[in-house]
Amino acid sequence: MATDQAQSDASEGDTYDQFEARVRRISNVGNAAGILRWDQEVVMPDEGTPARAQQLSTLSSLSHELLTADETGALLDELESSDLEGDRAAVVREVRRQYDRETSVPQDLVEEISATASNAHPKWKQAKADDDFEHFAPTLEQLVDLKREYAEHIDPDADPYAVLFADYEPYIDLETAERVLERLREELVPLIDAIDDSDADLATDAFAGAFDDDDQEALARDVLDSLGYDWDRGRLDTAPHPFSSGTQFDARVTTRFEEDDLLGSITSTIHEFGHANYTLGLPDEGYGTPLGEARDLSVHESQSRLWENHVGRSRPFWEHFLPIARERFPELADVTPAEAYEAANQVHDDNLIRVEADELTYHLHIVIRFEIERDLIRGDLAVEDVPDVWNDKYEEYLGVRPETDAEGCLQDIHWSHGDFGYFSTYSLGSVLAAQLYAAAEADRGAFDDEIREGEFDELNGWLRENVHQHGKRYVTPDLIERATDEELTADHFLEYVTSKYGELYDLEDY
Amino acid sequence: MATDQAQSDASEGDTYDQFEARVRRISNVGNAAGILRWDQEVVMPDEGTPARAQQLSTLSSLSHELLTADETGALLDELESSDLEGDRAAVVREVRRQYDRETSVPQDLVEEISATASNAHPKWKQAKADDDFEHFAPTLEQLVDLKREYAEHIDPDADPYAVLFADYEPYIDLETAERVLERLREELVPLIDAIDDSDADLATDAFAGAFDDDDQEALARDVLDSLGYDWDRGRLDTAPHPFSSGTQFDARVTTRFEEDDLLGSITSTIHEFGHANYTLGLPDEGYGTPLGEARDLSVHESQSRLWENHVGRSRPFWEHFLPIARERFPELADVTPAEAYEAANQVHDDNLIRVEADELTYHLHIVIRFEIERDLIRGDLAVEDVPDVWNDKYEEYLGVRPETDAEGCLQDIHWSHGDFGYFSTYSLGSVLAAQLYAAAEADRGAFDDEIREGEFDELNGWLRENVHQHGKRYVTPDLIERATDEELTADHFLEYVTSKYGELYDLEDY
Incomplete structure (x- = not known):
């Protein structure tokens, strides 16, 4: 028995080593792509794009093939049937999750999403420049449909928005995110109103000037x-x-x-x-x-x-x-x-623009995007209605109404990339x-x-x-939980901002 | 018949497209690695090396696997049996050559060479710092043996040095290189002697000074x-x-x-x-x-x-x-x-140092390295005799004898990388x-x-x-031949240098 156990351990060790070597390769390809992207953003000459796009596409497909290969699946199956614990179990858990997601979506669909997004980006840019939502709307609708299809491949029984959210935040439930965001909306709207009503005179021009x-x-x-x-x-x-x-x-x-x-x-x-x-x-x-x-x-x-x-x-x-x-x-x-x-x-x-927002209003910008894209993906909101809903929500939550779609629902790049489910992670x-x-x-x-x-x-x-x-x-x-002895909660954030801004703006009830 | 021919062309087209897609992948992986190496030399922080080494090693093995896969061989066979012409034939020729070389050398040997060279580099560095050839000699001998073995896998019947030379210069015969280098030696030694004897007083300090x-x-x-x-x-x-x-x-x-x-x-x-x-x-x-x-x-x-x-x-x-x-x-x-x-x-x-040499003496530095490494790889020279032979040749060709091996046979990094056959391409x-x-x-x-x-x-x-x-x-x-209507010849180089330096140094017979 002892010998059998030892042999079984040794074989598990071999399997794990093979598995880990595979995982390291995938990781190295991803990290190489990271360097290529850094280079593209920071040092690449302007006309390098055509070659860089091909290099990145090759690395991405190699990584996908290594991850979704039958051999990866077989190693995962074998390791899961043994008694892995601790760190090794964690590695297997993470790779399994990625493997399941990537193998469940047909590569054709992934490529169609990627091609549609490439095509969507200039359309979005043009629409924003011209303040012309109609120019972007058909592509946005395509992307919404494709991402719903994508979500259905991963889990046909789940809320498609929850599936997309899990691409960015795999282990936090969408319900938790919704609970946190709702709480932020409930508490921040009145706090910002109070600040709006405050007579406090902050030294806002301390850094005015021109700096080399x-x-x-x-x-x-x-x-x-x-x-x-x-x-x-x-x-x-x-x-x-x-x-x-x-x-x-x-x-x-x-x-x-x-x-x-x-x-x-x-x-x-x-x-x-x-x-x-x-x-x-x-x-x-x-x-x-x-x-x-x-x-x-x-x-x-x-x-x-x-x-x-x-x-x-x-x-x-x-x-x-x-x-x-x-x-x-x-x-x-x-x-x-x-x-x-x-x-x-x-x-x-x-302020109407998310990327220019402060520590408080920022979250209302996020809540608005979250609510809209969730409803879009769930089929509860039509693409054509996005501009009105967007503007209504800005008026309701922030007391300010965009006069154009360029400074409204066209301001952010994310949807043109087909990224739905991403924004809430900021909050x-x-x-x-x-x-x-x-x-x-x-x-x-x-x-x-x-x-x-x-x-x-x-x-x-x-x-x-x-x-x-x-x-x-x-x-x-x-x-x-291990770090804070609590589950994720907005309590501390709200305590922090009410105390800080209550004092800064001299607010009575805070 | 006409239809059959059309079908056969279409199928050749499909095969070629598949083949080309494969070739492009390999090329993209190689170009990605090129960016990683540029990054490493130019912008990477000092401590990035351990991760970078793994990334480059992964890309290199992926590229090798893509090239040497059975599928590549099958595509090459199929394309070679069709009537490819022009550009497509050239692409197949180049990939075939690379495929044959990489498939003929066992991957174990490639890795052993790579590991030995990694190990050789610090030994060479130390040996050069300490002027202690003995410290580097055993590793150099290992590398020579391994590279002979490598050459034998590629072509057991060929001169091993010719095989190594072809790694850097696949289409120029070693005989041609030898002929050119011998001619350079024969003509440059007396020209440099004449310059040495010249009384001409060149304005050599035109750029003396300290420059920001x-x-x-x-x-x-x-x-x-x-x-x-x-x-x-x-x-x-x-x-x-x-x-x-x-x-x-x-x-x-x-x-x-x-x-x-x-x-x-x-x-x-x-x-x-x-x-x-x-x-x-x-x-x-x-x-x-x-x-x-x-x-x-x-x-x-x-x-x-x-x-x-x-x-x-x-x-x-x-x-x-x-x-x-x-x-x-x-x-x-x-x-x-x-x-x-x-x-x-x-x-x-x-001057004893190749990288500080001028346009003339440079080639004698190269001739010496070429002759020594050729004899080493052919087994006509023992590693232990390298320092003496090196110094004798410097004395004979350049009239100057290194006093130390650090400024003699240990000066260049190339052999510590296992690179034999490379130097002559400079000349x-x-x-x-x-x-x-x-x-x-x-x-x-x-x-x-x-x-x-x-x-x-x-x-x-x-x-x-x-x-x-x-x-x-x-x-x-x-x-x-297409560009110059001649085969490779030292004539023009020698004409250029004798005319230029004859005038500069006021040489009677030039």
């Missing part, structure tokens, strides 16, 4: 230095749409500079730092498997928002950072930390950021004094220990 | 502008060992700057421009197949050397370019074009550059006046038409 690009870049490097970014495993570049990407060995940040928006480049750099810092906290030895990969979009966004908002928009941060900023920009000599703090936290209740990320920050402070005490001294090791240490080092070891609800 | 890096970079951009580099399909960066890489859509140049070597950065930039300019001349529609890929190392090197030497070290070039250089570096105000020309063509007959490239330049002038008239005006379109047009646009359509001897 090179100096802004030097300051962005100061920000990253100050937060403890590891330059031996990263770099800073500019990109039209800032992003971060990479692996634990090489996690790069991009940002952008606009002459009249110094504050925007600072907060955007801190945001991208948060993403890269998560990636850098993944264990080296897990590289190439889910154990060395970040959890999904909401958790990733929790890291960028924690640093951007809970650190970068805090009063102590500006006490620490303003003197550094003044060295690059002597014109800030008369700005006080309190003024910088107020400028970084101004609420724009009349879930904010909510989780507040929950994690509260848990970290409960564990380690308030970080204010450290932030004021420019010390971030204690906070980052907690994040490394409770979030980063686990990679995809735990499914998201378990990761959250 | 940023200004050098600006001047390197001026050089590329001036030569007509297409910035929409390229970029300039710095790298410790300058190279160029990419495709016809995106061919990048790197260079380096040393404070005391302005001339070096200019000539090195022109050299890399020549490589990139060849790549940019490949036809767009051929991307992804051999028709859109450059011919092999000698032809590539002919392009870099044509621009570096025949253009960049010419008197008219300095008449054109010196005023541009003076704008960046006012300290060059008193330098004349004649002095710049002399400085750019100084012969260092006492073949120079020889071919002169042959092409002579043919272009025979066709279009001397380019001196145009170069003096900074006009390079006529020369480049000839190269595009006669070399670049063909990609791998013709095997190298055919390409050379």
